[in-house]
Structure formats: structure tokens, C-alpha cells
Amino acid sequence: MPSTTSVAPPKNAQEWHNPSFRPEEINALILGVDRYNPSNVGFLEEYLQTQIENGQHDLFANLAILKLHQFNLNMTNQHVVIDILLLALTSAPTIDSQDFNLALALALDRPPASIIQANRDDDDDEEDEVALVVPYLKKCWSLLRECRFREFWQCWKQEEGEGADDFASADEAKAFVEGVNGWQVSGENVAIEGNGDNDVKSSVIKEHVELKQLSKIIGAAAV
Amino acid sequence: MAQQYYADATADPESLLPETMESAAPAGVATGDYEQYIDDHTAGDANNNEDYIKEMEEERQQALAAVPEDVKKFIGAFHQAILGNDSAQISAMYEGGWNRLTQQYYAESEWPEAELLAPLVGGDQVFLTLYRELYFRHVYAKLEPNVDDRFQSYENICELFNLLLNSEEPVALDLPIQWLWDMLDEFVYQFQSFTAWRADIASKSSEEQQLLADNPQIWSCYSVLNVLYSLVQRSAINEQLAAEHAGSSAEEVAQIAGPYGSKPLYRNLGYFSLICLLRVHLLIGDPTLALQTLSNVHLSSEALFTKITACHVSTYYHVGFAYMSLGRFPDAVKAFVGALIYFNRMKSFHTRSYQYGSISRQCDRMYALLAICTTLAPGPVDEGTMSAMREKYGEQLLTMQRGGEDALPVYRELYLSAAPKFLSPIAPPYETPDQLSAYASESEALDPHTRHADLFLSGVHASLSAPTMRSFLKLYTTIDAKKLASFMDEDEDDVLEKMMVLKSANRTFGSREGAGGSLLDGERMVVGNLDFTINGDAVSVAETTTNKRYAGYFIRNAEHAQRVLETIRAAPLPITRPAGQSVTTQGDAKSGAAGQRTAAGGARGGAPVTGARAGQTAKAGGAAGRTSGNPWAR
Numbered sequence: 085m086p087s088t089t090s091v092a093p094p095k096n097a098q099e100w101h102n103p104s105f106r107p108e109e110i111n112a113l114i115l116g117v118d119r120y121n122p123s124n125v126g127f128l129e130e131y132l133q134t135q136i137e138n139g140q141h142d143l144f145a146n147l148a149i150l151k152l153h154q155f156n157l158n159m160t161n162q163h164v165v166i167d168i169l170l171l172a173l174t175s176a177p178t179i180d181s182q183d184f185n186l187a188l189a190l191a192l193d194r195p196p197a198s199i200i201q202a203n204r205d206d207d208d209d210e211e212d213e214v215a216l217v218v219p220y221l222k223k224c225w226s227l228l229r230e231c232r233f234r235e236f237w238q239c240w241k242q243e244e245g246e247g248a249d250d251f252a253s254a255d256e257a258k259a260f261v262e263g264v265n266g267w268q269v270s271g272e273n274v275a276i277e278g279n280g281d282n283d284v285k286s287s288v289i290k291e292h293v294e295l296k297q298l299s300k301i302i303g304a305a306a307v
Numbered sequence: 308m309a310q311q312y313y314a315d316a317t318a319d320p321e322s323l324l325p326e327t328m329e330s331a332a333p334a335g336v337a338t339g340d341y342e343q344y345i346d347d348h349t350a351g352d353a354n355n356n357e358d359y360i361k362e363m364e365e366e367r368q369q370a371l372a373a374v375p376e377d378v379k380k381f382i383g384a385f386h387q388a389i390l391g392n393d394s395a396q397i398s399a400m401y402e403g404g405w406n407r408l409t410q411q412y413y414a415e416s417e418w419p420e421a422e423l424l425a426p427l428v429g430g431d432q433v434f435l436t437l438y439r440e441l442y443f444r445h446v447y448a449k450l451e452p453n454v455d456d457r458f459q460s461y462e463n464i465c466e467l468f469n470l471l472l473n474s475e476e477p478v479a480l481d482l483p484i485q486w487l488w489d490m491l492d493e494f495v496y497q498f499q500s501f502t503a504w505r506a507d508i509a510s511k512s513s514e515e516q517q518l519l520a521d522n523p524q525i526w527s528c529y530s531v532l533n534v535l536y537s538l539v540q541r542s543a544i545n546e547q548l549a550a551e552h553a554g555s556s557a558e559e560v561a562q563i564a565g566p567y568g569s570k571p572l573y574r575n576l577g578y579f580s581l582i583c584l585l586r587v588h589l590l591i592g593d594p595t596l597a598l599q600t601l602s603n604v605h606l607s608s609e610a611l612f613t614k615i616t617a618c619h620v621s622t623y624y625h626v627g628f629a630y631m632s633l634g635r636f637p638d639a640v641k642a643f644v645g646a647l648i649y650f651n652r653m654k655s656f657h658t659r660s661y662q663y664g665s666i667s668r669q670c671d672r673m674y675a676l677l678a679i680c681t682t683l684a685p686g687p688v689d690e691g692t693m694s695a696m697r698e699k700y701g702e703q704l705l706t707m708q709r710g711g712e713d714a715l716p717v718y719r720e721l722y723l724s725a726a727p728k729f730l731s732p733i734a735p736p737y738e739t740p741d742q743l744s745a746y747a748s749e750s751e752a753l754d755p756h757t758r759h760a761d762l763f764l765s766g767v768h769a770s771l772s773a774p775t776m777r778s779f780l781k782l783y784t785t786i787d788a789k790k791l792a793s794f795m796d797e798d799e800d801d802v803l804e805k806m807m808v809l810k811s812a813n814r815t816f817g818s819r820e821g822a823g824g825s826l827l828d829g830e831r832m833v834v835g836n837l838d839f840t841i842n843g844d845a846v847s848v849a850e851t852t853t854n855k856r857y858a859g860y861f862i863r864n865a866e867h868a869q870r871v872l873e874t875i876r877a878a879p880l881p882i883t884r885p886a887g888q889s890v891t892t893q894g895d896a897k898s899g900a901a902g903q904r905t906a907a908g909g910a911r912g913g914a915p916v917t918g919a920r921a922g923q924t925a926k927a928g929g930a931a932g933r934t935s936g937n938p939w940a941r
Contacts, residue, residue, distance in 0.1 A: 196749030229769035
């Protein structure tokens with residue numbers, strides 16, 4: 085995890101549907117009808133790898149891959165599907181994000197397992213990994229959404245095994261926390277600077293009347 | 308010339324059907340601009356069907372003789388109206404005559420086959436294709452379409468779109484926007500109906516299975532999208548709309564539109580295709596793409612889609628639902644409420660329309676979705692709409708608002724009944740019959756409708772604890788976290804987790820009023836009026852109070868009073884006057900239950916329906932008009 089991680093929620097949806105890092109060619113591709121052209125899948129998959137390497141997430145481009153899979157049953161690159169789901173799960177900026185569910189909705193639109201099995205080449209003995217992994221990812225995501233973070237980490241570590249352990253020392257944990265923008269360690273506590281969500285104040289909303297609303301009445305009075 | 312012939316036909320088109328078709332056909336119209344396509348088509352048909360035609364000719368003539376005279380006249384006149392591009396006449400026959408004759412002669416059977424009627428219209432293939440479109444629509448709406456109907460309706464509509472899209476120059480045909488919308492709406496509906504029918508393997512005979520195996524392209528998702536995207540591209544509608552929003556002049560827009568897009572027929576078809584794409588993308592589970600297709604359609608009260616009630620309601624229903632799938636409940640609520648207010652206002656004008664039933668069912672679904680959305684994201688919503696919703700779904704609303712596990716089945720039930728019928732573009736493997744039974748046994752678990760419901764409910768499940776937490780916090784301004792935990796009889800860490808759930812349930816993205824731009828744009832916002840902060844162990848509750856809103860109430864009532872005053876002023880005084888003078892505008896004031904507001908609205912000259920009726924009543928004459936038009940009499 086890069087140390088420049090920002091934990092403040094995005095202020096608007098711009099970066100979500102039209103991220104600034106999206107290359108122009110990809111943008112043109114997914115906004116036009118060329119997104120249905122199966123020969124573009126490789127192009128989009130390369131972009132997916134770039135996202136993973138750079139710690140970025142472009143949901144809309146990845147949904148275009150899943151759409152191609154949905155329409156072309158012979159195009160079943162399971163690892164790509166799993167990558168997309170994992171990326172959506174781990175990149176959610178806030179837990180109310182729908183990215184994982186949106187990807188899942190398309191990824192699960194596939195024929196029953198037996199058909200997938202029957203259509204697979206004989207020399208290809210890999211299992212239906214999507215079917216194996218999805219329940220686990222769903223469980224992780226629902227623990228996250230329900231803010232059951234302790235259980236989430238248990239669940240996560242169980243699968244990941246060694247290497248996904250706790251921080252080796254208190255210092256390492258401290259270093260991680262201080263690396264996050266706007267987080268400070270003070271004694272036992274972590275102080276998080278105001279981010280709009282943790283510094284709310286009571287307020288009163290007053291009614292506001294626009295002149296436009298009164299146009300009919302004023303118009304009638306003027307006659 | 309056609310224009311002239313039907314000059315006064317607009318008042319009551321049916322009564323003015325021409326006596327003999329020969330005399331009605333204005334010379335020269337028959338050689339319309341699209342004649343070249345007619346030739347192409349007759350040539351093609353003749354080659355394919357020559358034997359068939361000869362065999363059937365005699366039988367056909369007999370059958371044609373059996374067609375009621377009224378219907379024959381209607382077809383002839385309809386053909387002339389379309390040849391003459393007489394839009395007023397086409398509208399009147401499309402909306403009036405067709406439905407009247409359907410009720411009279413074809414309430415329980417098909418209209419005559421198009422081939423049968425060919426002699427009446429000189430074999431005009433364009434007209435016959437349009438006729439078949441109406442023919443199949445009638446079959447789908449009133450009868451049970453069989454496999455042949457389903458296949459043929461697809462082939463027919465493709466032929467029509469092919470004709471429009473692949474011509475060397477724009478087809479000189481002008482159809483009312485209501486028809487164009489209905490045509491595309493029906494196209495998507497038939498696709499939806501076919502996909503659902505195809506998915507039900509058990510009900511297929513072996514013949515049907517064979518047909519489906521041989522024709523995978525029929526009503527395939529690809530071909531449906533292909534038609535819609537082609538119409539969008541041919542009409543350059545996105546470019547046109549973008550230019551209009553950028554403030555380009557009409558000439559500049561026409562330049563961008565090109566020879567096709569500048570024709571109303573193509574422009575309107577392109578526009579409605581965008582709305583249909585919204586729907587198709589949503590049906591196959593892609594709400595982001597659905598909203599993306601509308602990026603050039605601004606949801607304003609001036610937009611073209613608001614000109615047609617069915618289209619207006621459908622657009623907001625699908626936009627609202629897409630927002631709901633993105634967890635943007637305030638935006639969903641805005642879309643639903645806008646459509647519902649509009650529909651309730653328009654209701655009195657539309658009860659006659661054959662679509663009234665389906666529009667009002669769609670509105671019922673919106674009330675159900677509104678109940679879900681306002682529970683998940685409480686906030687100020689139009690009071691009238693909310694009380695109408697409570698009338699329909701009050702009980703369910705209470706259960707959902709209480710939260711907890713009991714609420715889940717209610718959410719599910721409402722969602723399943725109110726969501727669009729999701730579908731999968733993946734067809735059962737009819738081409739490999741030995742896989743069919745395995746598919747059938749497993750596919751139930753993969754039913755797209757349940758799958759989407761499950762996904763949505765997983766989100767709902769996460770926030771089930773929010774209502775309880777909210778009602779606890781409401782009691783305090785500050786409280787110690789430990790104390791709160793003991794009140795709730797739970798572990799402190801669990802309580803903190805539930806507070807995080809509430810925090811997240813209160814946050815979403817929402818589009819800003821009048822910001823324009825993509826429907827996907829939105830700003831981070833807080834919903835609900837209760838928020839809190841945690842500092843160490845201390846929880847401080849921050850409540851946002853909204854002052855009661857009075858302005859809307861006063862504005863509504865002041866406007867209402869103004870209308871009443873206008874009505875009174877325009878009405879005759881309740882004293883005797885010489886007959887005939889006083890009947891001016893208020894002929895329809897008697898139209899009862901809808902009350903003053905409707906009467907006044909009609910009189911101020913909006914809706915043509917009311918206007919026409921007022922005229923008739925006026926003609927009907929003196930005394931009745933005078934007393935009934937008199938507001939004092941009530």
C-alpha cells in the first residue's frame with residue numbers, strides 16, 4: 085500500500101466515472117459502440133493490468149470487459165474476472181461504494197456451471213475458479229459493508245495465510261498510520277483530522293424561495 | 308392535396324373517411340419519394356413467394372371480401388394519410404381510428420394479415436410493414452403471441468429499420484412522435500418478452516426448440532442493441548443534442564445532424580433510441596452504462612421525452628431505478644417523485660389512452676421503490692407524493708422503517724414486484740439438446756431477477772441496524788460510548804461498528820440541482836438529519852433541523868386562488884342573458900371530479916383534448932352550456 089493513501093472520501097463522482105488517469109483511447113473505446121467489439125478485449129485487459137500495477141481503479145473500463153464476456157460466452161478468462169472483482173473490492177473508497185456489486189452483477193451473468201464445464205476443452209483441466217472464489221469475495225465484501233472489520237480481517241487472513249499477518253511491531257503500525265494523510269498517532273489513540281465526516285455540527289436549514297417560483301403570482305399581479 | 312382533403316378531418320377523423328378510395332387518392336402522391344424502396348421490396352417478395360402467392364390468391368380474395376367495409380376504408384385512408392405525410396390525420400387515425408376498430412372488430416382476434424390487404428394499398432410495402440408493426444403490437448397486447456408471431460414481428464421490425472437505415476437517402480416519411488415512441492418501446496418490450504419466453508425451456512415443444520436452435524439471431528441482445536445504436540448514429544442525435552446544449556444555432560445543428568438527422572423522423576427515432584438503450588442496459592444489469600447513454604439528454608421539463616406521457620414516466624422510472632442500483636437514493640427519489648407528480652397531474656387527460664393501464668402500473672411500481680428509497684435515505688420529500696405512497700404501501704413502510712431482520716422479506720417482496728424484469732442475454736443451449744436438461748435444472752438458481760434482488764438486498768442487509776442506532780442517538784446530544792453500549796445491551800466494539808454502519812448509510816453521492824452534465828456526476832452528500840462525531844469515548848450527536856417549509860404551500864394556494872378568480876371572471880354572470888352570447892370558454896367546466904383546477908387549466912388553453920371537447924359542447928348549444936359552465940351553479 086503506497087504511503088500517500090488518502091482516506092478522505094472523494095468529494096464528487098467525477099473520478100469514479102471519468103478518472104483523470106484514464107487514457108484517451110480507452111475513453112473513446114468505452115464511450116462508443118466499439119466497446120462491443122470482441123477484438124478489443126485484449127486492449128482493455130492490458131489496461132486492467134496497468135490499473136493493478138499502479139494501484140488505480142477504473143470501474144467503467146472493467147465493466148466493459150465483463151460486458152464482452154457477457155455477450156461472448158467463449159471469452160472466459162477467469163483470472164481477469166477475478167482480478168476485476170478483487171480490484172473493485174479492495175479499491176472501494178468508501179464502504180457505501182457499489183463497485184463490487186456492479187461488477188458482480190455482470191460477472192455472475194454466465195451459464196450454469198455444468199455448461200461451462202461441458203464447453204471447456206478437454207486438455208484444459210482448470211476448475212471453475214470464478215464459482216469457487218465468488219462466495220468468499222462476497223463474504224468479505226458483506227463483512228466490510230457491515231463494518232465488521234475484525235471479522236473481515238480474520239476472514240481475509242484465513243485465506244491469505246502467511247504473509248498477510250499483523251504488523252510486526254507497534255512501530256511498524258505507527259509508521260503505517262502516520263503515512264496516511266491526515267492521521268496522527270497520539271499515545272494510544274489515532275487522531276484523524278477533520279475530513280467532513282468526523283467534524284459535523286448541528287445546523288438549521290432555512291427555507292429559501294427563488295424568484296422563479298413566484299413568477300406566476302407576480303405575473304398575475306402585474307396584469 | 309392530402310392536406311386539403313382532410314382539412315376539417317381533425318375534428319372527427321373517423322366520420323370523414325372517404326367513400327371511395329379511388330377518388331381519395333390524390334394524383335402524384337402515389338409516386339412519393341420512397342417509391343424506389345417499394346420497388347425493391349416487391350421485387351424481392353415476388354421472387355421468394357411466387358408459388359405461394361398463386362396458390363393462395365383465390366383464398367385471399369375471399370378472405371378480403373370478408374373484411375368489414377369499415378376496416379377496408381380505414382386502411383385505404385390510413386395509407387393515403389401516410390403517403391401524404393399528413394401528420395394530423397395520421398395521429399388521429401393512429402390514436403383514434405385504429406383503437407376504435409380494434410374494439411369493434413378485433414377485440415379477440417388478429418387484424419387481417421397484411422398480405423390480404425395489399426391490394427387495397429397498391430402493394431405499398433412501406434405501408435404494409437408499418438401495418439404489420441401495428442398488427443403484431445395488437446397480438447402482443449391483446450392475444451397470446453405464438454412462436455410464428457414472435458419470429459415474424461422481429462423480421463418485420465427489422466425490415467422496417469433496415470429500410471430506414473440502409474436507404475441511399477433519407478426516407479421521406481413523417482410519423483407522429485407518439486407512434487415512433489410506441490414503436491421503439493414495443494420493440495424493447497417484444498425483445499424482453501421473447502427473452503423471458505426463450506428462457507422457459509420446459510414449455511417448448513420440440514418444433515419450437517428446433518426453431519430456436521436454428522435462429523439464434525432472432526431477438527438476440529446484440530441485434531436489438533445494434534438496431535438502437537444504428538438509429539442513434541444515423542441520426543447523429545448525440546452530436547445534435549450536445550450542439551444544442553452548447554447553444555449552437557438551428558442552422559449549425561442541422562449542419563451537424565446531416566441529411567438524415569435533420570429529418571424529424573430520424574431525429575425522433577434517434578432520440579427515443581437513447582431512452583430505449585437506457586432501458587435495455589438496465590434490463591441486462593448495467594445501470595452505469597444505462598445512465599451513460601443519457602449523457603446528452605438533459606432531464607428537464609423542456610426535453611422531448613416529456614412530450615409523451617408513457618415516455619416521460621418510463622424515462623424517470625428507469626433513471627430512478629438505475630440510481631437506486633448505484634445506491635444513490637436521493638437521486639432515485641427525485642426521479643420517482645418528479646414522474647409521479649407529473650402523472651397525477653396528467654391523469655385526467657389520459658384515462659382514454661390504451662396505455663393508461665400500463666403507465667399507471669409503472670407508477671405503482673415507483674411508489675413501491677419510493678418506499679424503499681425513502682426508508683434507506685430519509686429526507687424531505689414532496690408531502691402529497693409521500694401520503695399517496697403511504698396509502699399504498701403504509702404497512703410495508705412501517706416494517707421497513709423499524710429495521711431488523713423482519714424488514715428483509717418486505718424489502719425483497721417490494722423489490723421483486725417493482726423492479727424491471729431483468730434478463731440475461733445468454734440463451735439456453737437449444738443448439739445442443741443434450742445440455743438442455745442440465746441447463747434447465749441449474750438455471751433456476753441463476754434467474755436474473757432473483758440474482759439482482761439478492762445483490763440489492765445484500766446492501767440493504769448491511770444497513771438493517773441503522774434505524775435502531777438512529778433512534779438511540781436521537782435521545783442524546785452527548786453520550787459516553789460505554790454507556791450507549793450498555794443501554795443497547797451490546798459489546799462496545801459492536802456498537803462502534805454499528806455506528807460506522809449508520810455513518811455510511813447516511814452518505815451517498817447526489818447530483819446537484821441544475822448542474823447539467825452527465826447523470827453520473829454527483830457530489831458527496833449527507834442524507835438524513837442525524838449525524839455524530841466520536842472523540843475518544845465521547846459521542847456527540849449533531850442534528851440538522853429543517854425549518855418547516857411554508858412557501859410551497861402558499862405559492863400553490865395563491866396560484867390556485869388566482870385560477871379560481873380567472874375562472875370566475877371568465878364565466879358568465881348568473882343572470883339571464885340572451886342565449887348564445889355567454890358560451891365562450893367554460894364549456895367543459897362540468898367535467899366533474901377533477902374539479903376546478905382541471906377546468907381552469909383546460910380553459911387557459913393547454914391541452915387540445917379539452918379544447919376540442921369544449922368546442923363540441925359549445926356547439927351542442929346554448930342553455931346546457933350556460934348553466935353547466937357556470938361556477939356559481941355548483
